[in-house]
Structure formats: structure tokens, C-alpha cells
Amino acid sequence: MKTQSEVSINSIEQLSEFAEAFSKKLKHGMIIFLNGPLGSGKTTFVRYLVSGLGITEVASPSFTLINEYKGGGLRFAHADFYRLKSAGELHEIGFFEYINSGEYIVLIEWAELFKETLPEPDFVLSFANESEESRKVTQYEF
Numbered sequence: 399m400k401t402q403s404e405v406s407i408n409s410i411e412q413l414s415e416f417a418e419a420f421s422k423k424l425k426h427g428m429i430i431f432l433n434g435p436l437g438s439g440k441t442t443f444v445r446y447l448v449s450g451l452g453i454t455e456v457a458s459p460s461f462t463l464i465n466e467y468k469g470g471g472l473r474f475a476h477a478d479f480y481r482l483k484s485a486g487e488l489h490e491i492g493f494f495e496y497i498n499s500g501e502y503i504v505l506i507e508w509a510e511l512f513k514e515t516l517p518e519p520d521f522v523l524s525f526a527n528e529s530e531e532s533r534k535v536t537q538y539e540f
């Protein structure tokens with residue numbers, strides 16, 4: 399691990415600022431795990447991350463498993479493994495093509511559920527609920 403840091407985020411506005419700063423670190427081919435319990439802000443973080451690039455249609459990928467966004471010269475694949483039953487499904491839906499192509503920034507909610515099937519991430523962001531509006535985010539860079 400290169401670095402580990404912790405930030406307190408006390409509002410949606412602060413989440414938005416954090417997401418914007420984080421977006422500057424991203425390059426195609428990167429893999430980011432988003433950890434943390436239900437409702438901790440993983441999808442909301444992705445929404446703010448990509449909205450800075452002019453992408454506004456961000457649905458939770460809970461049902462579709464993977465959403466793709468393109469904007470600002472970047473391509474994102476946003477996955478949620480919460481409902482995934484087996485790693486085999488990931489092969490069936492072509493998930494690894496997003497990773498292997500090196501042409502996407504791959505964001506994965508609940509990655510830890512199938513972490514053994516994934517390459518090492520570039521970043522892990524771990525969200526924790528502190529109060530209704532406050533989150534603690536621990537960022538690990540590898």
C-alpha cells in the first residue's frame with residue numbers, strides 16, 4: 399500500500415468536493431473498490447464523481463449489475479456485486495472485458511464479496527456511517 403488516509407465528510411456538499419478531488423486521480427485501466435454498508439454513500443459518491451464530467455444519468459447498478467458512463471473523455475464501468483450469486487455470472491456478462499481492455503475506470507460496490515476473482519485495486523474507498531449526513535471515508539492507495 400502506498401498511502402492510507404481518512405476524511406470526515408459532513409454533508410452532501412463535502413461529498414461532492416471529495417468526489418471532484420478524487421476524480422483528478424483517475425486514469426483508464428484503474429480499478430476502485432467501494433466498500434461500506436448499505437446506504438453509506440457508495441452510489442452517491444459515484445454520482446458526484448461522474449457528474450463533474452457532465453454525466454448526470456447515474457442509476458444504482460443494484461439491478462443491472464453494471465452501468466457504463468462516458469463523458470469528459472473518460473469511460474466508467476460501475477458495478478454492484480451485492481446481488482451477484484456467483485463469480486461465474488461476472489464471466490457471463492463480460493465483466494472482465496471492462497477490466498482487461500484497460501479502457502475503463504472500473505468502480506465496484508461490494509467488491510469484497512468476490513474479491514478473490516478480481517485483480518488488485520488501485521484504490522479502495524471504505525465508507526462508514528457516522529450520522530445521517532456524516533460519513534467517514536478511509537482511502538487506501540495501492
Ligand SMILES: Nc1ncnc2c1ncn2[C@@H]1O[C@H](COP(=O)(O)OP(=O)(O)OP(=O)(O)O)[C@@H](O)[C@H]1O
Pocket residue numbers: 407408409410413434435436437438439440441442443458460478480507530531532533
Ligand atoms: N455525506 C453524505 N455522503 C453520502 N451520502 C449521504 C450523505 N448524507 C446523506 N447521504 C444519503 O445517504 C444515502 C446513501 O445511499 P447510497 O445509495 O449512495 O448508498 P450505497 O452505499 O450505494 O448503498 P448500497 O450498498 O445499498 O448500494 C443517500 O440517500 C444520500 O443522499
Ligand SMILES: [Mg+2]
Pocket residue numbers: 440441442458459478507
Ligand atoms: Mg449503491
